[in-house]
Amino acid sequence: MMNTYPIRFLLMFAMLFAPISSLADVAPDPLSKGMTPTRKDSRVQMVSQEVVIHLDRKWCRVEADFVLQNRSRSAAIMETGFPTGYKDEVRDLRVWRNGKEVKTKSAVEHEIQESDKEAAVYHWTLWNMRFAPGEKVALKVSYLVKPRKNHDYLITPYRQFLGQIEEEAAGPAAAPEVVRVIDGMTSYSTGYIMVTGAEWHGPITDATVTFLHPHGAAAVRWLSPAANFTVSPSAIEYRFANIEPDFDVEVEFSEQPLPVEIALVKQAIGATKQSQGLVNHLHYLEVMQACLAAGNCGQSD
DSSP, X not given: OOOOOXXXXXXXXXXXXXXXXXXXXXXXXXXXXXXXXXXXXXXXXXXXXXXXXXXXXXXXXXXXXXXXXXXXXXXXXXXXXEEESSTTSEEEEEEEETTEEOOOEEEEEEEOSSTTSOOEEEEEEEEEEEEOTTOEEEEXXXXXXXXXXXXXXXXXXXXXXXXXXXXXXXXXXXXXXXXXXXXXXXXXXXXXXXXXXXXXXXOEEEXXXXXXXXXXXGGEEEEESSBSEEEETTEEEEEEEEEOOOOOEEEEEOSSOHHHHHHHHHHHHHTOSOOHHHHHHHHHHHHHHHHHHHTBOTTOO
């Protein structure tokens, strides 16, 4: 337990836990309060955050830029930390303060959340930050984080009809078109925890979270929030202003472009007699395609 600094904050940039792999925002007191936001202890504001997540089935590359400002007339000294649920979930972590790389160290926290359950274990990368009165600091963090692979027993919004499709295709005479659809329904999940950012002094003035993928929005199979995003050929971007967030950002994605999967499902429907699961899945995909284009998927959650 670290107890050597008068004010301690954590930057929870990447945390993986069931049910979804997540990247996380800022919250107070890294080791004594654990992962649960509590009260605001200083007058340091997160003025802005710009987070870019490069989606990939093996490792997602994250580049996060923050502007922090001490709104107090007094200096602030902070211990800042990056937590993960498991030791190997994050790699190649680097931190820069005003363009200069920061020296970091490692620590382990055991947090008891319920008396009858084992303590949660978080591996941390820690570094120190000092703010002069009124000082504004540019903080940059980059790292790789492993997304959750959705397969076998994991049921997600996108995979909700998989069991029905498999049941209808059971037997040695399953159409190859159906087998291709089933084999292609592995997806990956990651996200960004916003709620801990509410623990800074005042609102976050400007915040963006952008998901990039070579297939752009065509890689997405589910996302939350379900609205207020914009789509470009290679990205989906959320932009927020003057928020004390009470929500998180999540995405489920596939390496197979959405139009390609829709075409494969249509072929599979034409090749089999029992196809209600495929029909349901096709409807889900077509609704997703339309709502992504419209920037509002409120009806597809």
